[in-house]
Amino acid sequence: xxxxxxxxxxxxxxxxxxxxxxPAVRGIDVNIKEGEFVSIIGKSGSGKSTTLNLVGCLxxxxxxxxFLDGKDxxxxxxxxxxxxxxxxIGFVFQTFNLIPSLNAVDNVKLPMIFQGYSEExxxxxxxxxxxxxxxxxxxxxxxxxxxxxERQRVAxxxxxxxxxxxxxxxxxTGNLDTKTGEQILKFLIKLNKEKxxxxxxxxxxxxxxxxxxxxxxxxxGKVIN
Amino acid sequence: MIKDFFMxxxxxxxxxxxxxxxxxxxxxxxxxxxxxxxxIGEGLENAIxxxxxxxxxxxxxxIPEGLTGPPAEVSGLTDDDVDTIEDVIGVDWVAGVTxxxxxxxxxxxxxxxxxKGYPEDLAEEGKIDIDLxxxxxxxxxxxxxxxxxxxxAVANSVFDEEIRVNNNLLIDDExxxxxxxxxxxxxxxxxxxxxxxxxxxxxxxxMGDEVNAIVVAIEEGEDITEIGDKIAKDLERRRDDDNFxxxxxxxxxxxxxxxxxxxxxxxxGIAAISLLVGGIGIMNSMYTSVLExxxxxxVMKAVGASRFEIMFIFLIEAGLIxxxxxxxxxxxxxxxxxxxxGVAGLMGFGLLRITIEWDIVAFALVFAFVIGMISGVYxxxxxxxxKPVEALRWE
Numbered sequence: 271x272x273x274x275x276x277x278x279x280x281x282x283x284x285x286x287x288x289x290x291x292x293p294a295v296r297g298i299d300v301n302i303k304e305g306e307f308v309s310i311i312g313k314s315g316s317g318k319s320t321t322l323n324l325v326g327c328l329x330x331x332x333x334x335x336x337f338l339d340g341k342d343x344x345x346x347x348x349x350x351x352x353x354x355x356x357x358x359i360g361f362v363f364q365t366f367n368l369i370p371s372l373n374a375v376d377n378v379k380l381p382m383i384f385q386g387y388s389e390e391x392x393x394x395x396x397x398x399x400x401x402x403x404x405x406x407x408x409x410x411x412x413x414x415x416x417x418x419x420e421r422q423r424v425a426x427x428x429x430x431x432x433x434x435x436x437x438x439x440x441x442x443t444g445n446l447d448t449k450t451g452e453q454i455l456k457f458l459i460k461l462n463k464e465k466x467x468x469x470x471x472x473x474x475x476x477x478x479x480x481x482x483x484x485x486x487x488x489x490x491g492k493v494i495n
Numbered sequence: 496m497i498k499d500f501f502m503x504x505x506x507x508x509x510x511x512x513x514x515x516x517x518x519x520x521x522x523x524x525x526x527x528x529x530x531x532x533x534x535i536g537e538g539l540e541n542a543i544x545x546x547x548x549x550x551x552x553x554x555x556x557x558i559p560e561g562l563t564g565p566p567a568e569v570s571g572l573t574d575d576d577v578d579t580i581e582d583v584i585g586v587d588w589v590a591g592v593t594x595x596x597x598x599x600x601x602x603x604x605x606x607x608x609x610x611k612g613y614p615e616d617l618a619e620e621g622k623i624d625i626d627l628x629x630x631x632x633x634x635x636x637x638x639x640x641x642x643x644x645x646x647x648a649v650a651n652s653v654f655d656e657e658i659r660v661n662n663n664l665l666i667d668d669e670x671x672x673x674x675x676x677x678x679x680x681x682x683x684x685x686x687x688x689x690x691x692x693x694x695x696x697x698x699x700x701x702m703g704d705e706v707n708a709i710v711v712a713i714e715e716g717e718d719i720t721e722i723g724d725k726i727a728k729d730l731e732r733r734r735d736d737d738n739f740x741x742x743x744x745x746x747x748x749x750x751x752x753x754x755x756x757x758x759x760x761x762x763x764g765i766a767a768i769s770l771l772v773g774g775i776g777i778m779n780s781m782y783t784s785v786l787e788x789x790x791x792x793x794v795m796k797a798v799g800a801s802r803f804e805i806m807f808i809f810l811i812e813a814g815l816i817x818x819x820x821x822x823x824x825x826x827x828x829x830x831x832x833x834x835x836x837g838v839a840g841l842m843g844f845g846l847l848r849i850t851i852e853w854d855i856v857a858f859a860l861v862f863a864f865v866i867g868m869i870s871g872v873y874x875x876x877x878x879x880x881x882k883p884v885e886a887l888r889w890e
């Protein structure tokens with residue numbers, strides 16, 4: 271039996287709009303095991319991105335507890351959350367979110383800088399990761415001179431920079447054509463199968479969702495399956 | 496890590512080229528103004544020091560009371576005063592000097608010039624009121640009458656034709672033969688003087704036994720202040736009044752130095768205001784940059800940057816804008832100062848000597864970097880405070 275890597279216990283996220291409370295996530299319980307590939311689906315406003323943000327330590331829960339690797343992260347402060355994000359989680363976004371002024375290598379280096387690695391190690395590792403996503407010939411290119419698929423591959427390499435246990439992908443194929451999307455999905459699945467990374471993909475594309483070991487369906491901020 | 500932050504800052508500056516340069520320009524103007532004004536101020540101070548050292552640190556000057564600034568035809572001192580001072584122990588020699596303006600004509604060109612009557616016997620012995628040698632000819636001797644020793648500018652630049660030894664000048668329509676030419680000092684005042692024998696000058700300008708100034712040389716090893724006090728006391732006793740002023744080059748230099756200090760302070764203040772404007776420019780630019788890069792800040796936070804690190808990144812970038820502005824400003828400031836030196840030289844004020852003041856250069860660079868950082872504090876803090884989720888959602 272594999273260990274639980276992420277566990278959400280009765281987690282709520284409530285936003286305040288003026289004086290009104292707007293709950294985006296209403297008491298969800300989720301348990302994701304190490305090396306599992308899970309997709310989270312749901313309509314717009316179902317709370318899937320909010321859930322991903324909570325798991326990714328990008329936001330604090332209003333109520334409930336979130337465990338990452340057995341450690342309760344719901345009460346961590348800004349600085350500790352930043353450290354956890356840097357070491358344990360790799361993000362892949364729908365809009366790639368690369369830094370336009372930096373070339374591919376420097377974009378991949380970025381997460382390592384905050385961990386204080388040596389220049390040589392960062393350089394070597396970012397090159398290796400870019401080669402792994404078939405971008406060995408595009409090291410010095412800035413995002414503006416890369417195609418959508420190439421940008422998302424740089425983003426995947428960046429997500430792997432600190433060798434995190436968990437990859438969180440928010441609509442990773444949403445901005446790509448079908449063929450490129452397929453290719454990106456293959457890369458991500460490869461990471462899950464071959465490298466044993468826990469992969470959580472938020473999507474509304476059923477084709478993508480069905481590739482996962484398990485599908486978690488959200489509706490109105492609750493898990494419904 | 497810090498090196499990476501610097502690289503990141505530089506890459507961002509390059510990425511936002513036009514905006515970066517415009518912001519940098521604001522700092523350049525401020526730093527260039529400060530550097531050039533201070534450098535020129537220092538050059539001016541050196542010039543004044545040089546000029547006064549030519550007056551000789553061992554000489555006291557006595558002038559009638561109320562006579563300050565350029566000499567005028569005011570008197571109140573006579574040969575009796577000269578004799579009184581000669582009797583003071585510790586005094587080496589005393590020169591009573593007359594100063595008059597007269598028309599000087601050469602090669603059919605006329606101009607008003609400053610004519611100094613200087614004792615022939617002292618001139619013959621080489622005891623002159625300023626420490627300037629002759630480039631050509633000799634000083635006049637006892638009994639010489641219509642002869643003149645002229646300053647460098649009189650010889651070389653005042654008239655169209657160069658004046659050489661043995662050429663004749665007309666001073667108030669009277670012929671004088673040039674017998675000596677002085678070295679250049681570098682300023683118009685000293686270089687346009689014409690020395691003629693004192694007795695002859697007194698006759699010519701109907702001065703009687705009056706002198707306009709008395710130059711007192713102190714014996715070597717004597718204390719100039721002590722001798723000065725003695726002279727003042729003896730003069731007061733004999734004249735039964737204190738209608739005279741005394742000064743040494745050092746005193747005058749101190750006075751001028753403090754005036755120059757005030758001027759430099761004011762100019763520095765004006766330059767500082769322009770630097771403040773440059774700083775506000777950096778703040779504005781960094782603030783816009785934070786807004787523009789909100790999403791990037793979100794990304795950096797997502798990949799593990801802490802608040803402190805985000806703040807640091809933006810502070811360094813702001814500091815770099817300041818530093819680059821400072822570097823260019825220092826170069827431009829010095830270029831401007833040297834240009835002023837060149838123009839001053841062409842206009843006859845060759846005494847102004849500009850040298851690169853390395854301490855000011857270092858100060859300006861550190862100052863520019865710090866101004867950049869300070870201007871970056873608020874925008875950086877705004878950036879650091881952003882919540883990662885909100886920053887990532889920014890479009």
